[in-house]
Amino acid sequence: MPRLSRRQLLKTAAISTALSTVPAPLLAASREKLVVPPLIEVRRGRPIVLTMQEMNYPLDGSHNVTVWGFNGNYLGPTIKIKSGSFAKLNYHNNLPQSVALSIQGLQASGELFGGAARVLKKGESWAPIVPIEQPAASCWYRSATLANSAYQTYRGLAGMWLIEDEQSLKANLPNKYGVDDIPLILQDMEFNNDGLQLFKQNQPHFVGNRLLVNGIEAPYLDVARGWIRLRLLNASLARAYDLRLDNDQEMLLIAQDLGFLPKAKSIKSLVLSPGERAEILVNMNEIDNVSLISGSKRSLYEK
Structure with a gap:
């Protein structure tokens, strides 16, 4: 089965999760594989x-x-x-x-x-x-x-x-969990020198300086060619994400929060606020790898 290369799926200045169909051992050595929740x-x-x-x-x-x-x-x-x-x-x-x-x-x-x-x-x-x-x-x-x-x-x-x-x-949608139907939980965090989570209780709108996907920073995921379904959840406390693909490819938005849209919508970017969910489809038929990245939007309160 063809695989996507091992690159980031979500980055920091751009949070990134990478989908890839072609293995890239040098990148794999420095990146962790996406953890898919049980x-x-x-x-x-x-x-x-x-x-x-x-x-x-x-x-x-x-x-x-x-x-x-x-x-x-x-x-x-x-x-x-x-x-x-x-x-x-x-x-x-x-x-x-x-x-x-x-x-x-x-x-x-x-x-x-x-x-x-x-x-x-x-x-x-x-x-x-x-x-x-x-x-x-x-x-x-x-x-x-x-x-x-x-x-x-x-x-x-x-x-x-x-x-x-x-x-x-x-529906004719990707539905193999962890294979072509992938949950992505987005969080921002801050750590001390020992790796412990820092939380500023008195800061009204906490925004961390490290961005994680399913508990991993900048993970990669190998997938087969075809359409990939990403179920996105913004579990951050205050940060909003302006999500897009790093090759400027269009995505299909098929669902938000409480259900499917009446019709799939072709989009270049998606803003996801804290607590929001969305489902997008990414076409991996003609590309070897792509990263889902986030723009510079820091939080709902700091635009």
């Missing part, structure tokens, strides 16, 4: 177990430090569920802080939704059963803890939640 595909009766915990992970690429996440991984697994079914959630909090979680974009009643009112103290669990009754959409889950949601999300309490329906499953 997939939990919900089948009938299968519980969704999400254990919040600490683990060691080299966020800065060199220092193994304590980070937060789910089920032993930095960030959470991708949840995929079909509309018309039930999500049997099992939340467990093994962190040293109380945590409340929320699923952004999920249409559910308040007592099942979670949010700031449903706090899990250290060692506590919660097992709601949530009916999924909405069209296909890319949602995400994150901390909603009162006065602590930004810090906890920044530490790693975030993940994607994908809803499928009959139309999306029948």
Whole structure:
């Protein structure tokens, strides 16, 4: 199977994730491969177990430090569920802080939704059963803890939640998770000399100086020729991303936040604000490699 070369997919002054069909060992030696979050595909009766915990992970690429996440991984697994079914959630909090979680974009009643009112103290669990009754959409889950949601999300309490329906499953779209259907969680961070995350609690609009994709800085991904579907999530606290391809190639925007667009839209760039999701298609049939990059927009508040 032809592969794309190993280049960055998201860069710093331009955040970059690189898609490539041709191996490039020299670049591979200096770049890390994109980490694709584990997939939990919900089948009938299968519980969704999400254990919040600490683990060691080299966020800065060199220092193994304590980070937060789910089920032993930095960030959470991708949840995929079909509309018309039930999500049997099992939340467990093994962190040293109380945590409340929320699923952004999920249409559910308040007592099942979670949010700031449903706090899990250290060692506590919660097992709601949530009916999924909405069209296909890319949602995400994150901390909603009162006065602590930004810090906890920044530490790693975030993940994607994908809803499928009959139309999306029948659509002629890339749907092989981790192969041609790729989730990209964008974050900006700041580290000290030991690789620990720095968070300025009193800074109203925190903007980091390092840009990560799925917990990796400037990763690459080998893909086959054809169309590649990128599910983008801006999990940064204040930074907006002005995304484009480094070869100035057009992308197809097919979905945003709560579902598919009536018609795919050809675009050269896409601005993604904090919390926003979007799905784009990239045509890799005629090119060997390309990077998804971000322009100079620093944040919603600093244009």
